Amino acid sequence: xxxxxxxxxxxxxxxxxxxxxxxxxxxxxxxxxxxxxxxxxxxxxxxxxxxxxxxxxxxxxxxxxxxxxxxxxxxxxxxxxxxxxxxxxxxxxxxxxxxxxxxxxxxxxxxxxxxxxxxxxxxxxxxxxxxxxxxxxxxxxxxxxxxxxxxxxxxxxxxxxxxxxxxxxxxxxxxxxxxxxxxxxxxxxxxxxxxxxxxxxxxxxxxxxxxxxxxxxxxxxxxxxxxxxxxxxxxxxxxxxxxxxxxxxxxxxxxxxx
Amino acid sequence: xxxxxxxxxxxxxxxxxxxxxxxxxxxxxxxxxxxxxxxxxxxxxxxxxxxxxxxxxxxxxxxxxxxxxxxxxxxxxxxxxxxxxxxxxxxxxxxxxxxxxxxxxxxxxxxxxxxxxxxxxxxxxxxxxxxxxxxxxxxxxxxxxxxxxxxxxxxxxxxxxxxxxxxxxxxxxxxxxxxxxxxxxxxxxxxxxxxxxxxxxxxxxxxxxxxxxxxxxxxxxxxxxxxxxxxxxxxxxxxxxxxxxxxxxxxxxxxxxxxxxxx
Numbered sequence: 001x002x003x004x005x006x007x008x009x010x011x012x013x014x015x016x017x018x019x020x021x022x023x024x025x026x027x028x029x030x031x032x033x034x035x036x037x038x039x040x041x042x043x044x045x046x047x048x049x050x051x052x053x054x055x056x057x058x059x060x061x062x063x064x065x066x067x068x069x070x071x072x073x074x075x076x077x078x079x080x081x082x083x084x085x086x087x088x089x090x091x092x093x094x095x096x097x098x099x100x101x102x103x104x105x106x107x108x109x110x111x112x113x114x115x116x117x118x119x120x121x122x123x124x125x126x127x128x129x130x131x132x133x134x135x136x137x138x139x140x141x142x143x144x145x146x147x148x149x150x151x152x153x154x155x156x157x158x159x160x161x162x163x164x165x166x167x168x169x170x171x172x173x174x175x176x177x178x179x180x181x182x183x184x185x186x187x188x189x190x191x192x193x194x195x196x197x198x199x200x201x202x203x204x205x206x207x208x209x210x211x212x213x214x215x216x217x218x219x220x221x222x223x224x225x226x227x228x229x230x231x232x233x234x235x236x237x238x239x240x241x242x243x244x245x246x247x248x249x250x251x252x253x254x255x256x257x258x
Numbered sequence: 259x260x261x262x263x264x265x266x267x268x269x270x271x272x273x274x275x276x277x278x279x280x281x282x283x284x285x286x287x288x289x290x291x292x293x294x295x296x297x298x299x300x301x302x303x304x305x306x307x308x309x310x311x312x313x314x315x316x317x318x319x320x321x322x323x324x325x326x327x328x329x330x331x332x333x334x335x336x337x338x339x340x341x342x343x344x345x346x347x348x349x350x351x352x353x354x355x356x357x358x359x360x361x362x363x364x365x366x367x368x369x370x371x372x373x374x375x376x377x378x379x380x381x382x383x384x385x386x387x388x389x390x391x392x393x394x395x396x397x398x399x400x401x402x403x404x405x406x407x408x409x410x411x412x413x414x415x416x417x418x419x420x421x422x423x424x425x426x427x428x429x430x431x432x433x434x435x436x437x438x439x440x441x442x443x444x445x446x447x448x449x450x451x452x453x454x455x456x457x458x459x460x461x462x463x464x465x466x467x468x469x470x471x472x473x474x475x476x477x478x479x480x481x482x483x484x485x486x487x488x489x490x491x492x493x494x495x496x497x498x499x500x501x502x503x504x505x506x507x508x509x510x511x512x513x514x515x516x517x518x519x520x521x
Contacts, residue, residue: 038311173286180297
């Protein structure tokens with residue numbers, strides 16, 4: 001099955017650099033420490049609402065881990081680079097759909113990042129902080145389903161960012177703009193219900209809460225699994241958009257360089 | 259003088275080459291400003307919701323953010339490719355710089371001069387807004403303005419020193435991205451918030467090992483709150499000079515150990 005072959009190859013390619021990635025986890029952990037201490041500092045004279053101080057520590061720690069599943073994917077799924085080298089022309093003529101190829105490779109990347117980034121960082125936080133542990137296996141399963149939905153949505157968004165490389169040489173900025181929006185609107189650091197009204201509306205009208213806010217709340221047992229219906233609806237809508245954009249890409253292949 | 263003239267010529271040439279792609283320049287300026295604005299928005303949202311972080315109000319936190327941000331903008335404008343030394347080490351492109359009739363570091367600093375107009379405007383806007391609020395409330399007087407200028411310039415020198423020392427480690431280990439993540443990115447993120455929110459070990463790290471707290475928090479203690487004394491601003495400038503000297507020394511030793519990757 002092509003999906004498994006591509007995902008496995010992507011996983012194995014990453015495996016070659018796992019020592020380097022483990023060192024990189026130190027930096028990622030440090031960022032998490034900073035974010036956690038911000039909330040611990042605020043909790044000095046605030047009760048932090050329904051979360052409480054331990055809830056917010058767990059919320060931020062979980063999100064720092066889930067960044068590696070739902071946010072930090074390959075820039076534009078590597079399509080921008082493929083446009084630069086001209087490889088895109090070959091990729092578009094392959095007998096498998098470009099979206100399917102790119103998505104399959106990215107799932108391998110995500111599986112790798114889950115194993116070698118999410119898990120070790122989570123374990124470290126688990127040792128250092130009083131982290132919340134899901135009360136039932138059903139919560140664990142729904143959290144996993146939420147992360148999978150978030151990862152898939154992010155794959156679609158990155159595919160669209162990569163596709164933009166066929167129209168502009170500056171598409172890499174879109175990746176960082178998406179990350180910036182995600183930091184603010186996904187509830188990564190600040191739960192969406194604490195955003196000002198207009199930002200809450202902007203967040204609610206987007207897919208961003210499904211990257212961090214909803215998975216983290218399900219993990220904490222503060223959100224019902226029903227919330228995932230909307231996540232899977234977004235995933236379906238974005239898939240259709242990716243397929244439509246691929247049609248446009250086929251008619252607009254511009255290979256740079258010579 | 260001759261070196262300085264060559265430096266000016268190379269900087270002007272770098273800017274001219276960058277301005278050949280005007281749309282790319284303005285687009286990237288707008289995007290980087292937007293990304294920075296979102297970064298500040300996160301801090302502003304927290305303060306909007308909770309009023310203060312351990313006694314630091316929104317205007318005070320805005321000041322901390324703006325001083326740090328402007329210092330970094332100056333550093334990254336004039337030494338953009340010092341931050342990107344890794345790609346020169348990996349590709350062997352540093353060899354070309356060794357042949358130029360100017361110091362290697364100066365040559366590196368003239369490549370890809372990065373004019374960060376968006377970040378500069380955004381940083382200045384937040385600084386002016388914060389200073390206006392603080393002066394209007396009577397917390398500080400106009401004497402804070404020159405001190406703020408000193409804090410920004412010394413912060414730029416400090417961050418350049420830290421960045422240069424980190425880049426110099428690349429002469430031994432080649433890949434420095436992770437190290438930069440810790441010494442530059444994580445440290446800068448931490449310094450956006452008042453130092454007192456962190457546990458003692460992290461405060462020690464940000465004051466002693468990677469002394470980024472001297473880029474904004476330490477001078478701000480005196481400028482905004484009158485704590486300590488004027489010597490806090492002077493000490494911050496002195497530490498910036500020491501960090502710069504240490505970075506330069508490490509650079510010189512590292513460069514003497516440079517081995518090209520060849521081609």
